[in-house]
Amino acid sequence: MTQHRPELAFFFVYVCSFVIFVGQVEFSTANDFSIAYKGNQFFTVSSLNNSCICNSYSSTGSSFLQTLSTTSFTVAGGAVVSGGLTVGGGGVTVANGQTVNVGTSLSATPLNVWGPATFRNSLTVSNGAVSVGTSGTGTPLTVYGPVVANAFTGNLSAGTGLSAQPEFAALAAKVDTIKAGGSTGAACLQSTDCQSPRVCHRGSCKMPLGSACTSDQQCMTDVHGCSSSVCDFYRSCSAMRGSNPGAVSGYYPIVLTGGRRIDMWCNFETAGEGWTVVWSNMRGGTGKPMTGMSWASATTGVFRFKSGSATTAIPQVSNPEDWLVFTGLSFWTGLSPRGRLRYDWSPDYAQPIAQSYECDYTLTTANYVITFTNCVARVGSVVPGLVGVHNGKPFTTVDNKNDVNPTNCAALYSGSPWWYTSCWNGNINGGGENNGEGYYNGAYWGGAIAQWGAANGVGAGNGWILVS
Numbered sequence: 001m002t003q004h005r006p007e008l009a010f011f012f013v014y015v016c017s018f019v020i021f022v023g024q025v026e027f028s029t030a031n032d033f034s035i036a037y038k039g040n041q042f043f044t045v046s047s048l049n050n051s052c053i054c055n056s057y058s059s060t061g062s063s064f065l066q067t068l069s070t071t072s073f074t075v076a077g078g079a080v081v082s083g084g085l086t087v088g089g090g091g092v093t094v095a096n097g098q099t100v101n102v103g104t105s106l107s108a109t110p111l112n113v114w115g116p117a118t119f120r121n122s123l124t125v126s127n128g129a130v131s132v133g134t135s136g137t138g139t140p141l142t143v144y145g146p147v148v149a150n151a152f153t154g155n156l157s158a159g160t161g162l163s164a165q166p167e168f169a170a171l172a173a174k175v176d177t178i179k180a181g182g183s184t185g186a187a188c189l190q191s192t193d194c195q196s197p198r199v200c201h202r203g204s205c206k207m208p209l210g211s212a213c214t215s216d217q218q219c220m221t222d223v224h225g226c227s228s229s230v231c232d233f234y235r236s237c238s239a240m241r242g243s244n245p246g247a248v249s250g251y252y253p254i255v256l257t258g259g260r261r262i263d264m265w266c267n268f269e270t271a272g273e274g275w276t277v278v279w280s281n282m283r284g285g286t287g288k289p290m291t292g293m294s295w296a297s298a299t300t301g302v303f304r305f306k307s308g309s310a311t312t313a314i315p316q317v318s319n320p321e322d323w324l325v326f327t328g329l330s331f332w333t334g335l336s337p338r339g340r341l342r343y344d345w346s347p348d349y350a351q352p353i354a355q356s357y358e359c360d361y362t363l364t365t366a367n368y369v370i371t372f373t374n375c376v377a378r379v380g381s382v383v384p385g386l387v388g389v390h391n392g393k394p395f396t397t398v399d400n401k402n403d404v405n406p407t408n409c410a411a412l413y414s415g416s417p418w419w420y421t422s423c424w425n426g427n428i429n430g431g432g433e434n435n436g437e438g439y440y441n442g443a444y445w446g447g448a449i450a451q452w453g454a455a456n457g458v459g460a461g462n463g464w465i466l467v468s
Contacts, residue, residue: 237266241274283442347453385426
């Protein structure tokens with residue numbers, strides 16, 4: 001159907017409540033009349049911004065409007081609305097064999113189309129079903145933009161010749177799937193649109209936690225993916241980022257090697273990857289999990305501390321500076337499918353990262369010797385002591401000495417574990433909460449100077465070790 005557009009120079013004839021108007025009509029009220037048009041009508045209503053606002057509208061001839069807002073819209077002889085069409089509780093009805101062409105968008109409650117209908121932008125049905133064609137078949141509904149509806153029967157087709165057409169074609173296929181019962185990945189408005197046991201999750205039918213799967217996309221990718229053929233929580237922040245590129249940084253449930261689930265801080269803001277915080281230490285404070293840590297705790301324990309109180313329940317929205325995190329070394333490899341480790345450091349609370357260094361890394365199963373290769377400075381230019389001095393060293397705890405110092409280094413620094421040599425140059429624990437040997441209680445980037453942190457990486461600040 002060719003869309004006709006009115007010109008202001010025309011003279012128009014209106015039939016409204018048995019009164020004939022010749023020329024341009026200006027309505028002073030919007031809610032106390034109905035309009036019935038007979039014959040071809042071309043008009044513009046300038047006082048209402050080129051709009052017709054009325055209780056009901058019916059057309060028995062061909063009508064050409066700029067925009068229309070009404071409680072019911074009935075077309076028995078064809079209609080063109082070059083702007084938008086908004087219809088209240090009465091809904092839209094297009095008679096069999098007739099046409100309606102809307103230039104921008106339609107919002108209706110409900111929509112029944114028995115003749116061809118075209119919407120040049122979007123279709124929204126806020127409370128009711130879309131029914132197309134006699135007995136639900138045979139009559140196309142063509143839309144060039146998004147479709148939102150509570151239910152849909154009949155035939156839906158995508159518009160042609162517009163840039164949005166390929167995207168709409170995919171949406172049309174999803175709507176067809178809704179009609180068929182809602183298989184995995186189909187568009188949905190509520191879980192009843194989906195085939196059981198699928199649920200409607202963020203507009204798509206997804207398999208719930210514990211269901212069989214063959215790919216991440218079958219699961220609720222913002223909270224879990226497909227692991228061992230079952231929809232389960234992710235095994236790392238890196239895996240989450242791969243399936244959910246739009247994820248934002250925060251605490252998420254992650255399943256560790258062995259099946260234990262724990263809230264982990266996922267950083268999605270750096271280098272476009274998903275990073276899991278496995279160890280953090282803030283300057284000052286007491287009751288830290290690293291104090292007096294045993295070998296068993298250092299290798300298989302998982303600790304989350306806030307204000308000196310142990311906890312494993314961390315709010316989803318939280319400040320990573322509020323929490324001290326330690327994750328046992330045996331879990332690190334499973335949390336880092338890319339085999340990368342990063343150390344971030346800031347001199348004080350609420351300060352930007354002043355130093356950041358990233359490397360490939362490995363951990364041995366015997367004494368957890370750490371080795372770094374292929375390193376790059378992300379922020380700052382100072383090589384951290386962890387990489388420059390402690391590379392290739394085994395791990396030491398207060399009850400398992402693997403350093404080369406005559407005295408167990410961990411015992412000298414509040415019982416805090418580390419990859420000690422004799423003893424440290426840069427250490428996320430510093431002197432520990434007891435200020436061992438006079439060193440401050442905080443994360444050291446490099447060196448061993450008794451002072452609070454400075455932007456050049458000297459002194460005790462806040463530190464985070466992340467893996468990906």
